[in-house]
Amino acid sequence: MILRLLFLALVVLPFTLVGLPIQALILAFNRPGWTILPRMFFKLMAFGLGLRVKIVGAPVKNGPVLLVANHISWLDIPAIASKFPVCFVAKSEIANWPVVGFMARLQKTVFVNRDRRTDAGRTASEMKDRIEEGSNVLLFAEGTSDIGTHVLPFRSALMGAARQAMAEGTGREVVVQPMTIAYTALSGLPLSRHERPKVAWIGDMGVGDNLKTILSSGPKDVTIAFGDPIRGDGDRKTIAKTAEREVRRMLVALNRGQPLQ
Template structure:
């Protein structure tokens, strides 16, 4: 833990302090290259937190794409962003968190107020605009985080962000090992953000735990249909099949195969 804290303090923090003003200018002026500094930041942060991220399944789709994933905790964001320049959809509360809210805003995170139904249309419109710019958008469709053993029903409200020509690609996020050994159910609390757990407790558990293997498994992308509920159900089925296989250390299911 001491080495990780030293790395975060001596490498990640200085990079953040130097990069924040530059990133602020890039985002405010809508200049190209705004994804570069966040990509470096998340790679460093993943290293400092002991994440070992590997990829499985299909490649990330080219062109307009909405990634639809399960959600285990804020480590998911670090894992994905360390590999791909994506825009995330997050609850509006995150925007007001100290430091994290600022970082999320400078990463062009799309915030949604889930307590206001009228905010769904605005959020879907912002997602659609970002997708049309060929920036992959990642939606944690469960609407909450889980322990990582199963997938909760996917919500379909924001699936309306998909327009003609765009694709939906399922993404399963699985934490498979700590210190090279398969995770037991109690150990999942060292990576998952569950219930009323505070961010301080969650961060402490992450820093104290050994190297954490996380797999990002992509399913085959499909063109979206006009039925957002059908889109959500299809993505949920695909993500559940891949997560089940990863948790059991089985081969990933073939396209359309349910396990």
């Protein structure tokens, strides 16, 4: 834990202090290459937090693509963003968090108020803008995080609104691609159910306690798997169910150490 704290304090923090104003200027003047600094930052974060990330498959590259995934922990964010550039869709409360909210904006995060149905249209429009810029957009479709042993029902409303808005903005049908996040091992040993609180964000768990547990635990193996893309021209509820089944199938296989078919 001490070594990780030293790395975060002596490497990640200085990089952040130098990189934040540079990133702000890049976005303010709409310069290319805005994904470079965030990706470097998340690579350092992933290393400092003990994440060992493995990728299975790849996101569709001839977009527009809407990635939909399960959600287990805030560790999902550095794990994913350390491997490829992506714009996250996050709950609106995060925008007001000190430092974190500011940093999320510098990565072009789209914020959504899940308690207001009328917010779906605005959020979908912002997601469309990210796609038009050539960015990957990732939606944690469960709407919350879970322990990582199963997948909660996917919410179809925002998925459907985003798909429609992006299709209208790009003039092309949007492909929906399932993506699964699985924490499979801790210190090289299979992750048991009672050890999952060492990585998962569960219930009303406090930030301080969760961070302390993560820093004091061993290396954490994370697998990010991409499923077959789903055509986006069907019923949104059907698409959500299909994506949910695929994410669940991949999660079960990864948790059991089985190869993905």
